[in-house]
Amino acid sequence: MRRHPFVLHAAAFAVAICISAGAAPVIDPANITERTFDNGFRVIVKDEDQWGLASAGLYIRAGSAQEADDAVGAAHLLEHLLFEATDSRDDRRVGPAIESLGGYVNAMTTRDFTRIEVTVASQYLSRALELMAETVFDPEISSSAVTREREVVARELTDRLDSAGGTLDDLVWTNAFDQHPYGRPIGGTPEQVTTLTLDDLMDFHSSYYVPANMALVVVGDVEAEEIYAQAESLFGTREGPPAPDLTIPPEPPQTDVRVGAENRPSQALLLSYAWRAPEVEDWEDVCAMDLLYTILGEGQFGRLHGALDAEGHVLMSNVDFLTQRDPGLVIITAMTVPDKETKVRSAILEEVARLRDEPLTEEQLAEAKRVLRISYAFSNESFSDQAGALGFYESIDSYERAADYIETVEAVTAEQLQAVAQKYLDPDAYTLAIIRPEAAPGEQEEAMAPCDAYSLSG
Amino acid sequence: MRRILTVGLIALLAGATAQAAPVSRTVLDNGLTVLAVQSDHIEVAGIALVIEASGTHETDANRGSRALIQQMISVSSHEAVTEALAPTSGIIRSTSPGLGVNTNWDFVEATYTVAVEELDAGLELVSDEVFEVELTQEALDQARELVAQTWDASRQSPVQATFDLFRDALYGDTPMARPQQGDPETVAQIELGSLQQFRDEHYVPANAWLAVVSPLAAQEAVGAVEAAFGELAAETPPPTNTEVDLPDESQVEVGDSADLAQASMVIGVPLPSYGDPRFPAAEVITELLEGPGGRLRRDLGLLQALGLSLPSRLLDEHYPVSVLDPPPAHHPYLAVHVLAGPRSIERARTGVLRHLLALRSGSVTESELERAKARAINAHRLDTQSPADAALYLARRALFGLGGADEAVAAVEAVTPEELNAVADEYFDRHAVGVQMPGV
Numbered sequence: 001m002r003r004h005p006f007v008l009h010a011a012a013f014a015v016a017i018c019i020s021a022g023a024a025p026v027i028d029p030a031n032i033t034e035r036t037f038d039n040g041f042r043v044i045v046k047d048e049d050q051w052g053l054a055s056a057g058l059y060i061r062a063g064s065a066q067e068a069d070d071a072v073g074a075a076h077l078l079e080h081l082l083f084e085a086t087d088s089r090d091d092r093r094v095g096p097a098i099e100s101l102g103g104y105v106n107a108m109t110t111r112d113f114t115r116i117e118v119t120v121a122s123q124y125l126s127r128a129l130e131l132m133a134e135t136v137f138d139p140e141i142s143s144s145a146v147t148r149e150r151e152v153v154a155r156e157l158t159d160r161l162d163s164a165g166g167t168l169d170d171l172v173w174t175n176a177f178d179q180h181p182y183g184r185p186i187g188g189t190p191e192q193v194t195t196l197t198l199d200d201l202m203d204f205h206s207s208y209y210v211p212a213n214m215a216l217v218v219v220g221d222v223e224a225e226e227i228y229a230q231a232e233s234l235f236g237t238r239e240g241p242p243a244p245d246l247t248i249p250p251e252p253p254q255t256d257v258r259v260g261a262e263n264r265p266s267q268a269l270l271l272s273y274a275w276r277a278p279e280v281e282d283w284e285d286v287c288a289m290d291l292l293y294t295i296l297g298e299g300q301f302g303r304l305h306g307a308l309d310a311e312g313h314v315l316m317s318n319v320d321f322l323t324q325r326d327p328g329l330v331i332i333t334a335m336t337v338p339d340k341e342t343k344v345r346s347a348i349l350e351e352v353a354r355l356r357d358e359p360l361t362e363e364q365l366a367e368a369k370r371v372l373r374i375s376y377a378f379s380n381e382s383f384s385d386q387a388g389a390l391g392f393y394e395s396i397d398s399y400e401r402a403a404d405y406i407e408t409v410e411a412v413t414a415e416q417l418q419a420v421a422q423k424y425l426d427p428d429a430y431t432l433a434i435i436r437p438e439a440a441p442g443e444q445e446e447a448m449a450p451c452d453a454y455s456l457s458g
Numbered sequence: 459m460r461r462i463l464t465v466g467l468i469a470l471l472a473g474a475t476a477q478a479a480p481v482s483r484t485v486l487d488n489g490l491t492v493l494a495v496q497s498d499h500i501e502v503a504g505i506a507l508v509i510e511a512s513g514t515h516e517t518d519a520n521r522g523s524r525a526l527i528q529q530m531i532s533v534s535s536h537e538a539v540t541e542a543l544a545p546t547s548g549i550i551r552s553t554s555p556g557l558g559v560n561t562n563w564d565f566v567e568a569t570y571t572v573a574v575e576e577l578d579a580g581l582e583l584v585s586d587e588v589f590e591v592e593l594t595q596e597a598l599d600q601a602r603e604l605v606a607q608t609w610d611a612s613r614q615s616p617v618q619a620t621f622d623l624f625r626d627a628l629y630g631d632t633p634m635a636r637p638q639q640g641d642p643e644t645v646a647q648i649e650l651g652s653l654q655q656f657r658d659e660h661y662v663p664a665n666a667w668l669a670v671v672s673p674l675a676a677q678e679a680v681g682a683v684e685a686a687f688g689e690l691a692a693e694t695p696p697p698t699n700t701e702v703d704l705p706d707e708s709q710v711e712v713g714d715s716a717d718l719a720q721a722s723m724v725i726g727v728p729l730p731s732y733g734d735p736r737f738p739a740a741e742v743i744t745e746l747l748e749g750p751g752g753r754l755r756r757d758l759g760l761l762q763a764l765g766l767s768l769p770s771r772l773l774d775e776h777y778p779v780s781v782l783d784p785p786p787a788h789h790p791y792l793a794v795h796v797l798a799g800p801r802s803i804e805r806a807r808t809g810v811l812r813h814l815l816a817l818r819s820g821s822v823t824e825s826e827l828e829r830a831k832a833r834a835i836n837a838h839r840l841d842t843q844s845p846a847d848a849a850l851y852l853a854r855r856a857l858f859g860l861g862g863a864d865e866a867v868a869a870v871e872a873v874t875p876e877e878l879n880a881v882a883d884e885y886f887d888r889h890a891v892g893v894q895m896p897g898v
Contacts, residue, residue: 028498048499051848052863053839100751102833104840121839121867124832219499300540374573377501381571382843386499 027386029403033224037236040212040243044390044399045227046219048383054125054220055384057117057391058132061215062208064188065111065181065248065326071200073153073188076109078201081149082135083107083116094118094135098128104384111182112325113395119384122221126230129216133234136209143198154190161190164270164435168333171260171433172274176329180251210240217391217399220383248326254429261434268315269338270435273348275425277330280323280397287408288420289330292355293321294372295364297332301371303354304332307347313340325396329431330424338437355421360414369409376406481852481862482676488692489664492683493852494676495862497845503577503672503679504845505570507584508853511660512564513633514699520648522605523656524566525640527593528559529601531568535559535587557587558846561638563787564700565857571846574672577679581686584668589661589690593654606642616715616722616894617795621782623892624724624793627709632702634789663687665695667856669849700788704728708888714897720766721803722894724782725810726793727886732786733858738834738869739877740784740885743817744792745833746826746878748781753813753826754794755779760809765799779810786854791890800896807891814889817882822875831870838866 027046034044067074084095094116098105103120105128116135118128160166170185177183187193216235218227254276278285297304297319308314314336321330332352336344360368380386393401482494511524536556558569568588572580612618622637629635668687670679715722729740747754754760755777764778778797784790792814798806842848842863852862860866 031499046499050495050497050499051839051842052867053842096750100749100829100833102745102749102836102840119840119843121832121835124836374575377573378571381500381502381504381845383499384843 035228037232039240041235042215043231044217045224047224048221050221052122052221054122054222055119055387057115057217057387059215059391059395060114060209061213061395063110063112063114064186072184073193073196074200074204075114076187077150077153077196078204079107079109079114080153081141082139094131097131129230129234137238146198150193150196154193157187157190164264164266168270168272168433168435172272175258175260176274176431177251207244211238212243215394217387219387258431263436263438265438268335269341270335272331272333272433274329274331274431277321277328279327285420286323288412288417289321291368291412291417292421293319294368298371303351307351313344352425356425359418365414484680486684486688488690490687491667492680493669493856494679495671496676497671498673500673500845501574502845503572503574504849505580505584506669506849506853507568508857509566509661509666510857511566515660520652520656522640522645523653524561525605526601526645527657528561529604530597531587532556532559534591563634569846569850577682581682585686595650598650602645605640605645608639609642616718620722620724620892620894623711623713624890627711627892628791628890630705662693662695663690667853669853671845671848710891712893714895716897718894718896720797721800723796723803724793724892725807726791727814727889729784729790729792729885731788732790736881739873739881741834742830742873743878744781744784745830751829763805763809765802814886818886834870835867838863
């Protein structure tokens with residue numbers, strides 16, 4: 001998994017691969033403990049002894065992928081309401097209350113989970129956990145609050161669609177998936193959100209905001225036993241049904257090249273190539289894909305930088321791969337000028353073909369692993385980052401993935417890497433999305449015409 | 459080789475669960491003060507260098523030198539990392555591979571983060587770029603251009619323009635009234651020789667504090683610092699100069715801007731020095747006023763007096779009254795930024811001023827004090843989130859003779875209501891106002 005919005009990975013077995021003698025692993029498994037209460041609520045604590053600071057993330061294993069077809073946008077709207085728009089007084093609403101204390105607080109919805117995170121001085125963590133528990137278990141939400149907040153969210157979604165990046169993102173995901181809800185925009189569309197009712201939100205809440213479907217991750221200057229005691233009192237004694245079934249019927253394999261294109265008023269052209277990517281269960285493939293990502297797109301080290309950025313063909317290029325519960329996408333994005341579209345598209349496809357066709361030398365592989373390890377160390381430089389890494393994996397599988405990540409990466413061979421490239425980066429099965437600068441009205445077909453010409457299958 | 463004046467483990471406990479972060483303090487032969495903290499939970503190293511090159515050291519002939527040197531270090535270190543493709547840490551952070559450099563009233567600072575395996579290379583980069591980079595005419599010309607661009611960008615911001623007016627009103631004809639990022643007119647006058655002389659005089663190890671936060675044992679980190687900085691010549695820096703002639707009376711500076719739909723005002727008062735034992739009380743005063751639940755937010759009369767009509771949700775996200783963070787400086791301020799209707803600006807001024815003056819003798823409830831202290835304590839702790847943040851925090855505080863966050867938190871916790879009154883009584887006898895009115 002790479003480049004999810006907030007963290008990279010953790011490594012438990014980094015001692016084995018640590019290149020600097022005496023250096024500690026990024027996420028030391030020796031400091032991590034876990035507990036599952038009778039109601040199924042899980043707590044993971046990484047106990048440190050410094051800085052008087054602590055980060056806590058409360059994870060609900062439900063995101064936009066769990067929404068019913070007639071309640072698209074419910075996960076995100078509910079998160080908004082819980083965070084700061086309930087009818088409780090300011091000092092009982094987690095967002096304003098933590099802000100009032102000067103702590104950091106945020107909430108986010110993804111396809112697979114919803115998260116509320118807080119970073120505060122350790123001495124205020126207890127208060128933060130109380131607020132988090134009240135927020136998720138005892139929300140006071142009225143119909144009028146829903147009406148008010150859905151207008152706010154609809155405006156946000158409209159603003160997002162007004163940006164070329166937001167539109168491109170939607171073009172990629174909606175074209176890449178026919179059936180799986182990963183194809184829906186997180187948050188839904190403005191039109192969908194404005195139809196949501198209080199009942200829709202409460203249905204989602206009662207199905208997924210249950211103790212057996214939640215986990216609390218705490219990293220920082222804390223005493224683990226104190227956290228467990230408080231968590232049991234706040235979360236462990238709540239009654240609730242068994243964990244909901246999160247299984248979603250799989251998307252049929254993609255066997256074709258799909259193209260989505262739009263024209264917008266802009267000077268630049270944006271395009272993305274997307275291939276189906278491994279799900280978290282295919283863990284070795286995930287780690288190999290992260291290495292492919294690194295070889296292709298990790299800053300100046302990445303081959304795309306040499307082929308595109310350094311040659312002056314693009315204003316920017318970028319590779320994304322977010323590990324998810326179900327198979328997601330690995331996406332290559334570039335911003336260029338219309339004159340260079342052909343060159344950029346050819347260069348991208350050539351670099352992807354190189355991954356399939358040319359095995360890496362041992363030196364190249366070792367360097368890629370080194371860059372990935374350093375990148376991962378940067379992404380876990382704070383308690384907040386590490387809580388995010390543990391919580392991320394706990395939400396889609398198990399926090400232990402964060403612990404064995406580097407060991408698995410280190411074990412990848414050049415042959416495996418090539419095999420993964422050949423398995424996923426199919427020249428005949430990918431999605432291409434393009435936002436071109438505004439053309440004359442009715443030019444959609446013309447705008448899409450060159451796409452076929454550069455299909456690798458062609 | 460190094461002369462260890464002090465190798466102390468400063469360990470002050472604060473709060474129920476907070477543990478001390480041991481800070482090792484060493485002074486090298488050339489006078490560089492090195493602070494090192496071992497932090498086991500990371501595999502990166504945060505490096506921060508703070509140099510006591512102050513605005514008070516700049517004369518009329520070389521005003522803006524620090525801003526020019528900042529730009530030159532920034533460009534040169536960016537090129538060094540980009541061209542060499544090393545250290546790898548710079549490649550990964552490709553959006554900003556060079557040093558983070560900043561100029562403050564009383565000091566300049568540079569930060570860098572590297573993977574721990576690249577600490578030696580990272581320290582070499584900081585040492586080379588800050589102390590030894592060659593100042594050429596070509597680099598100077600480029601730096602002048604960058605100063606001009608920064609200046610132009612800041613002119614686009616009505617809020618920055620309002621703050622500049624406030625700064626003029628509060629600091630009169632002192633270095634604090636000058637733009638720290640330089641202005642095109644003054645930097646155009648600086649010759650290369652003069653700039654080199656300023657750098658040679660002030661950018662010396664004995665005038666600097668270097669902090670490293672990494673997973674390495676403190677002495678190992680100090681050894682790495684010594685390898686990178688130990689050969690720099692020992693030079694005696696000019697004496698610290700904090701004495702300035704501040705105005706005695708309250709001042710108002712007024713301007714206008716065609717970009718503004720509402721009036722923009724910054725109103726504020728002086729505070730004790732960041733290194734003064736009374737500064738923690740000043741921090742608590744600031745937080746008493748700021749944020750959701752703060753006095754300025756709870757004053758609905760003040761909100762009405764602003765003459766604005768804003769939806770409640772917008773108020774949550776963009777409240778028209780906000781307190782600016784007091785800077786770490788010898789002569790900091792407490793300042794409040796206010797947006798108001800053009801005809802309501804005087805009512806807004808008196809409304810904010812009433813809150814400031816009330817602190818001179820008014821009472822503070824226990825819950826107010828608790829909340830304000832929580833905000834101040836959280837601010838200190840959050841300043842240490844990343845290794846580079848933590849290193850910068852330690853180096854800045856060391857420059858003012860202060861210890862780490864545990865010491866800061868203990869000081870905040872010890873503040874009494876009487877100390878709040880005492881600070882307000884001593885410092886709030888004059889105020890300054892900068893106002894930008896909507897222009898035509």
